[in-house]
Amino acid sequence: MRTGPVQGRAAHLYAAAAALQVWYSPFPSEMTNEQMLPFFVDRAELLRRDGTDVVLVTGCELSLFARWYLPGDTFADRAPVLAGPDRSAYLASRDGGPGGDWMRTVLDRWMRTVLDRAAHRGEIDSAASPPDRLVALPVVLVLHELLMARRTPSNADLEEIVDLLFLLVVMLQKGQHT
Structure with missing residues (x-):
């Protein structure tokens, strides 16, 4: 509807x-x-x-x-x-195509917004400033599912990628996780 x-x-x-x-x-x-x-x-x-x-x-x-x-x-x-x-x-x-610099810039901005929102909700330290490769990790893992595993990631896959892998590594990077 x-x-x-x-x-x-x-x-x-x-x-x-x-x-x-x-x-x-x-x-x-x-x-x-x-x-x-x-x-x-x-x-x-x-x-x-x-x-x-x-x-x-x-x-x-x-x-x-x-x-x-x-x-x-x-x-x-x-x-x-x-x-x-x-x-x-x-x-x-287009700047190297869909995988070119313009797309990396867009995805970086979007992922940093995810981090800002996670910090706003208290899920990570607001001072966390992960390196670019870490910020790109969720996108790379989703692309792996699409291109290498040849399947669309499920909601559970996406939650695992963001919540269990990405945010955990961000917290570990700053020593927040015990």
Whole structure:
């Protein structure tokens, strides 16, 4: 069922009362990268404040419908890039393609936001400033699941990657874990 802001708020409150997960699937149509991150984080934190277990679910809305991954200001401008014969050349040329510097910068910013939010919730020391390789660890492990294991990581896999591996290593790096 698709919901707007009012219906979505009511639905998430009912889900929280029933101890159910809320699968948050925002549609950042025509948003830029700079607009998306605060939008996702603020809404997820609002849901969590009410005690809701929130799962972020995304897909093509991050690439095709948002203004950051492909050229063009609108969906109509971006769609031909993926449908055209030059799509591989475009993706490979963009600062080294999807694995290039621009993507690393975006992922680094997003993962550091995860760390900031974990510090805000008291899960890690706010003074923790892990090295870049550690910040990239969750993304690398998810890519391993996708490319090497050839499977989509489950919610349990993602929780293990972030909660049991990533945040634990961040805490160990600063000597917080006993």
